[in-house]
Amino acid sequence: MSATDLPFDTDAMLAGLRPWVECESPTWDAAAVTRMMNLAARDLAQIGAAVQVIPGTKGFGTSIRASFPHPDQGRPGILVSGHLxxxxxxxxxxxxxxxxxxxxxxxxxxxDMKGGNYAFLEAMRQIGRAGLTTPLPVTFLFTPDEEVGTPATRGLIEEAARGQRAVLLPEPASPDGGAVIGRYAIARFDLLTEGRPSHAGWALKDGRSAIAAMARRILQIEAMTTEDCTFSVGVIHAGQWVNCVSSTCRAEVLSMAKTQEDLDRGVAALLALQGPEDGVEFTVTRGVTRPVWEPQPGTMALYDLAREVSAQIGFDLSAGSAGGGSDGNFTGAMGVPTLDSIGVRGRGLHTLDEHILTSSLTERARLAAGLLTRIT
Known part of the structure; x- marks a missing residue:
């Protein structure tokens, strides 16, 4: 039996996925993410994996690494990398x-991305039930901090990926169902304006509003956006009393750049804005950065194999580079063959309309099974 013909069942997969979805796991709630990791660890152990729990750092939840039994355990193999x-x-x-x-x-x-992670788990379940053996050892690594740029587990991911034959990321499929074979750089920045407080009612002129200064800076920063390098302010924190001129304001910026040169220019332009203006000091601090990942021969060979598998299933798997960072930026930039966004199809990720096409659960489980049993 071909791995793509294994008896995947949509209803059974939905039943198994439901507890994952109902175990809410926002990044900043370490206890909640750890509960989700424990649930995934249980399911992975039930299908035969040896699961290692890796303590969280920097205030984030735990990670789990699950290794499936294999005669060549310890040799280069396949890493399935996902976040929970x-x-x-x-x-x-x-x-x-x-x-x-x-x-x-x-x-x-x-x-984003429990559906894709579960589809790959189900692929390993059905491979085991059918008595099949993957040509290479398979390891799953689930991490807790991708949605904030992976500040705590980048090293863990890179260590797990180093020397592997392939890295597969069940991130959501592209809008046309396609995979990702390269990603643009993503950089984060922290902004701080420091003004002078005063009573907003009887001494307004004595103050220098950090909020007003930040508002002007935001317009200035977002106006720097081009097709090749974008800037978006997504978080602002300031003020406690409406009758006080604010003395501090903090904000966070996300920048996307298509090439390293675009990124370098964007970083330089943003850092150059620092300094005082009208009595308010403006400081820019660079945060976590996802490197540019450009398609390489190993990744293209991996994609060619995935396209063969998808054709056998009955659909054509397109591919291209994309914005919106993932942990594939790290493994791809290392030169490890990496295939990203081969998870479920859907719409509305990060919104209150987030959903998947139920038919894509079995489609992507078949794709996963085909890849896991054919990568050599």
Whole structure:
């Protein structure tokens, strides 16, 4: 039996995925993410994997590494790399409950990326049940901090990927169902304006508003956006009393750059804005950065194999480079053959309409099974 013909069942997969979706796991809630890791660890152990729990660092939840039995255990093999944190705070289930209707399944994190992770787990379950052996050892690594740039586990991912024959990331499929074979750079920056406080009612002129200064800086920064390097301010924190001129304001910027040269120019331009203006000091601090990942021969060979498998299943797998960083930036930039965004199809990730096409669960499990049993 070909691995793509294994008896994957959509209803059974939805039943198994539901507890994952209903175990809310926002990045900044370490305990919640750890609960999700424990659930995934249980499911991986039940299908025969040896699971190692890796303690969290920097305030994030745990990670898990699951190794499946193999005669060549310890030799270069396949790493399935995924994250189990989501952008949805605990309580989102009240507004976005798990439900299945009209060929779609809804829920927080179901598309990004619990659905894809579960499809790959199901692939290993069915491979084992059929008595098949993958040509190479297979390891799953699930991490807790991807949605905030992977500040705590980048080293863990790079260590796990180093020397592997392939890295597979079940991130959501592209809008046309395609895979990702390269990604643009993603850089994060922390902004700080420091003004002078005063009473907003009777001494307004004595103050220098950090909020007003930040508002002007935001317009200036976002106006720097081009097709090749974008800037977006997504977080602002300031103020406690409306009758006080604010003395500090903090914000966070996300920048996307298509090439390293674009990134270098963007970083330089943003850092050059620092300094005082009208009595308010402006400081830019560079945060975590995902490197540019450009397609390389090993990745292209991996994609060619995936396209053969998809054709056998009955669809054409397109591919291209993409914005929106993932942990594939790290492994791809290392030169390890990496195939990204081969998880489920859907829409609305990071919104209250997040959903997947239920048919894509079995489609992607078949793709996973085909890859896991054919990569050599």
């Amino acid at each position: 944190d989501t952008v949805h705070p605990v309580g989102t289930l009240d507004r976005l409950p798990f439900r299945v209707e009209d060929g779609r399944a809804y829920g927080p994190g179901i598309m």
